[in-house]
Amino acid sequence: MPWMPKALDHPSPNFGERRGVDRPDMIVLHYTAMESAEAALARLSDPEAEVSCHYLIDLDGARSKLVRPRHRAWHAGVSCWGGVQDVNSHSIGIELVNRGAGPDYAPFPEAQIAQLEALLLHLMGRFSIPAERVVGHACVAPGRKIDPGPKFDWRRLALSGASIWLDPEEAIPAQSPLPDAARFQEAARKFGYFTPDGGQWCAETRAVWAAFAMRFLPQIHRGDPSAAATRHLERLAERWPSQL
Numbered sequence: 001m002p003w004m005p006k007a008l009d010h011p012s013p014n015f016g017e018r019r020g021v022d023r024p025d026m027i028v029l030h031y032t033a034m035e036s037a038e039a040a041l042a043r044l045s046d047p048e049a050e051v052s053c054h055y056l057i058d059l060d061g062a063r064s065k066l067v068r069p070r071h072r073a074w075h076a077g078v079s080c081w082g083g084v085q086d087v088n089s090h091s092i093g094i095e096l097v098n099r100g101a102g103p104d105y106a107p108f109p110e111a112q113i114a115q116l117e118a119l120l121l122h123l124m125g126r127f128s129i130p131a132e133r134v135v136g137h138a139c140v141a142p143g144r145k146i147d148p149g150p151k152f153d154w155r156r157l158a159l160s161g162a163s164i165w166l167d168p169e170e171a172i173p174a175q176s177p178l179p180d181a182a183r184f185q186e187a188a189r190k191f192g193y194f195t196p197d198g199g200q201w202c203a204e205t206r207a208v209w210a211a212f213a214m215r216f217l218p219q220i221h222r223g224d225p226s227a228a229a230t231r232h233l234e235r236l237a238e239r240w241p242s243q244l
Contacts, residue, residue, distance in 0.1 A: 012045040012066040014052035019089040026133035031147040033100030053093035061115035079140035082192040082242030120162040132240040143207030150218040174223030187233040192242035
């Protein structure tokens with residue numbers, strides 16, 4: 001397991017008791033979309049902001065602990081994954097210092113990712129959280145959130161067992177005729193995404209497409225849905241169907 005430095009205590013008052021569960025069973029990854037760790041820590045511990053997380057990891061790998069894992073931090077907002085409506089009660093939230101998507105969106109440094117990897121493996125072992133239950137904020141809130149974004153290296157985490165990944169079996173075109181929406185919706189729900197049924201490429205289903213592509217097909221995440229991409233999602237759902 002990679003080396004994990006001692007966390008710096010930076011207690012946040014923004015937490016409560018978990019609801020309906022005694023311990024976390026998933027982990028949600030975020031980026032801060034702020035200028036610095038100091039700015040993020042100030043906001044995440046401001047009672048008026050009413051937001052928090054369990055851990056924050058700076059660019060150099062320094063780790064701060066804001067909320068103890070046994071408590072419910074306020075990081076996911078209105079979110080859903082695999083039928084879980086109260087993601088905050090089920091999850092541990094980890095914030096990565098990064099300015100976020102836009103002109104200043106930068107790759108995540110090696111030191112930061114190495115310490116994230118170490119923390120994930122520690123938490124997964126401590127709470128028996130499977131790799132498929134490590135997700136991004138965009139996964140649980142498609143259309144509302146996009147973090148940690150297309151520059152986050154999910155494949156790197158998967159190589160150490162801290163997440164999941166499948167390489168596509170076929171070329172995924174960036175432009176193609178829209179595939180069957182009902183088939184995509186079925187695969188998305190089986191994997192864990194919340195999407196309406198009805199067989200239409202509505203705004204909500206397109207948001208799920210964008211979240212899925214950003215994570216598993218980042219090279220074409222600005223493109224349109226395709227039948228090949230749907231088949232890739234079906235492979236993911238077959239191997240890692242969402243289960244409570």
